[in-house]
Amino acid sequence: MITRMTQLFVRTLREDPADAEVPSHRWLVRAGYIRRTAPGIYSWLPLGWKVLRNVEKIIREEMDPISQEVHLPALLPSEPYEATGRWEEYGDLLFRLKDRRDNDFLLGPTHEEIFALLVKDLYSSYKDLPLSLYQIQTKYRDEARPRAGLLRGREFVMKDSYSFDIDDAGLEKSYQAHRDAYIKIFDRLGFEYRIVSAMSGAMGGSASEEFLAVGENGEDTFVRSPGGYAANVEAVRTPVPDPIPYDDAPAAHAEDTPDTPTIATLVAVANERVPRQDRPWEASDTLKNVVLMVSHPDGTREPLAVGLPGDREVDMKRLNAQLEPSEAEPFTDEDFAQHPGLVKGYIGPQALGTESVTKIKFLVDPRVVTGTRWVTGANEPGRHVFDLVAGRDFTPDGTIEAAEIRDGDPAPDGSGPLSLARGMEMGHVFQLGRKYADALGLKVLDQNGKLVTVTMGSYGIGVSRAVAAVAENTSDDKGLCWPRELAPYDVHMIIAGKGETVGAADDLAVALSERGVSVLLDDRKASTGVKFADAELIGVPTIVVVGKGLADGVVEVRDRRTGERQDLPVAEAADRIAAIVKE
């Protein structure tokens, strides 16, 4: 196949688009692959659409051996999502609409409910299982802050699959099959990725891993240890220390601590006025109690206090991952006004928890074990309590993973210190379990003729996002730089001259096309410099220049990625370029 640049619907841009925050977005727009239609909503131009379809092809080739392709609607009735609670839980993320008869519909963000109902509709026996179905489909999420082009859009393409098994062992097998297929897919897509343990999030369920594309523009933070532990930061469990005997601990005592607006000033004042015997007070000896307002999907709100060592901040993403589908926000001045028992800046556990008059739920960091001694607020302005002992002087309502994870924190499995990195979620494999099947009555008869609830898995790949992730991972300072399997064309041929040069280029393009090589032929009336810059921007892996070399009977072949050049005799060029393309 030969496409002439003069015919191709494309316009390359010399300038970055104003809203481009990340390289993939910048290059995909500048090279004429995509074009914004509305915030978070993109049109795919011919070059971009070819790449997307190449990604789809890879996904189909790896999914077909383990799953059957189907296609469900994007416009969905609300009832199934009401049955599972997600109609409410999704909040503003869901695009909702009504039809002419005033029936509620939504644009599918993911299809667990509809797949469960479809299987319920058709199947009724354990003999029908295991079953795995997948689709590649346009999905919708009304993101609060659509950004970074294809990386976080409101309309996007996903591959979603669902497995249906009679028991946990079957689910585990289906999960592994998907995990293995995903490894093959992401290896072929050719960007750097990590598989990390993940939270289940709003989906319910148990085991869950994410495939993250490694990259500084990723929205997710993940950790890894030298010993091989890897997890999304939301999923990291803090190792719980052993309880400490506190028989010898001094009694708690409140002290004046004027001018201590920060943990650092508090530690300084504490060491000066209330020195500790064995060693100086440190920030990690202070107990910071942060109050938050939690909104539940049903619209109700309740306060929550989180106690954590003063040397750590609350990580709202980690905290909210534990609370999903509820969502916490910091207490506002108004919230404080409605809880006069809480003295802002001086909140202590004594004012919280089950025994407290304010009766605010109080959860602590897992490090706050029985016997730990703390400096914390005295619930009076300008005063702190010292030697307040967990389990003796206060009893929290439980623990919560809300504290930030830091470089060097120990891995929960003892595999060494954690290091932090950024990534973008590209895939997610998930043992859903029976939550959706239960809510929707998906049962089959087992071998004993007894109705049992089916257990489900849910598995996603961001297809349009993968285009951006590959662009992000492979582009350089000149533009895009596609892996062979994803490139919109095999060869980008530049006609660098007139007259006979044009004829020679045409002949070579035809010869390549006959060898199954697809050619983008730059036949524009433009300077070779402009053509070359565009070729580097567009990022086809092999660039062929037909021009001056013809006088010596050669054409030039460049590798877009390495920049390596070689001159090939015209007579051999078609065969040798075809060989390079099929390497």
Next chain:
Amino acid sequence: MITRMTQLFVRTLREDPADAEVPSHRWLVRAGYIRRTAPGIYSWLPLGWKVLRNVEKIIREEMDPISQEVHLPALLPSEPYEATGRWEEYGDLLFRLKDRRDNDFLLGPTHEEIFALLVKDLYSSYKDLPLSLYQIQTKYRDEARPRAGLLRGREFVMKDSYSFDIDDAGLEKSYQAHRDAYIKIFDRLGFEYRIVSAMSGAMGGSASEEFLAVGENGEDTFVRSPGGYAANVEAVRTPVPDPIPYDDAPAAHAEDTPDTPTIATLVAVANERVPRQDRPWEASDTLKNVVLMVSHPDGTREPLAVGLPGDREVDMKRLNAQLEPSEAEPFTDEDFAQHPGLVKGYIGPQALGTESVTKIKFLVDPRVVTGTRWVTGANEPGRHVFDLVAGRDFTPDGTIEAAEIRDGDPAPDGSGPLSLARGMEMGHVFQLGRKYADALGLKVLDQNGKLVTVTMGSYGIGVSRAVAAVAENTSDDKGLCWPRELAPYDVHMIIAGKGETVGAADDLAVALSERGVSVLLDDRKASTGVKFADAELIGVPTIVVVGKGLADGVVEVRDRRTGERQDLPVAEAADRIAAIVKE
């Protein structure tokens, strides 16, 4: 590729689904190709999805030589549709929604606006034209009465393309290129179709033709003449007779005509009480004046009177095709109450038109030419006027094509009497002209550096509808019966036995698969009768039975369509079946 029935996600049904009105719907659901998710919204099961993708493949192969594939969003901002007026004009057909910031969006029913803006965004010169872009995409229309399965859905797949040209000659060329490609596509899809002249409808524009699948369950009526005229019934122009001299016509005179509730009784009474000199009165001598209420897209309403020969009914589809985007409905009792000047059942032209006190717009059938003499209402109960002469006694505001077309009516081009048939619109080619480009400011610089408005064409194919149309055209009383190119598998192999039979079938399936033949292998524990009925229901073109014949060293091969059988020696079976499949 081999798919085992025990693994395939399918469940065939012995009974017709309750809501199935047409064969395609009945068979596609019973054979497990599609499943209803909501009214007019279907899920594609593995078999159905394969057929749909086969249709897409044919379309891409024929479109790629003349157009470039892109992919635009389905979720679209309202502004471009407001600019062209279609945000209002579409009325209830449009699915409208708001995002979390209260911006208006719609689910695209067709994409003229967005394509025009995309081209405006990228292109600016006549040198960039001509241009043709296409997409295969999920579209949305909130049909009042979704019906017939895939034939009229609310979510459906369409191929839509758009051409952009600098002048009318270019548009004509782009139009012809699409028309030619459509002929190739519909020929390959393999159902009976006709190309008919069509109305432009809500789209604006000039030349327009439809590709109709011929079939009694079609929603559209079309006409053809022995001389080759063919048109959608909405598009038929009535031949206009020459005016008639009326100098000798008697003066109009009102008469009592008691008990004449129908045209037939009126004609009988007229012939009895007011006989005509030259010949008896006929129904076609009466002028029936029908009043209607027209709703405009802007929400206003106004009455309209249509006068037509009493032997013809108003065809509301034809009438509304002329009025689009406005819509007419019959006058209600309430409407009559608000227009006391109109005596129901006795409305005459004297009470209508520009000269009337009621000032209702009065349009007549093109046959009501100057000099025609009519029997019509006298605007008094029980009385009619005789010898009322058009152009002498009344002057209508114009003509309108509102009368039904009947078998035997003359073709407008003089090519003989029309005959009526039913069909389903499968494709539409349309010279849009400059309506959308004007509304959206799509201009380019011409050769003289002057800004000129681009002229557009718009071309659609109902992709999911095509699946149903082929099913409709090819199914028989046993089930589906796919043309080779659309079939989900090449061969449906039935294992009719146990033990060695299973091994022989497996071997043959593998041998076929190695020859590039896809096999659906029925390995279920079911009777041969059940398997055979399912094979006929599913409709794969070639059915292979591996069973009793093995004793004689043969397998049976049946042609699903013709029912022809032949026994093939086992040793030759793979090669000979592969040859049949590739015929």
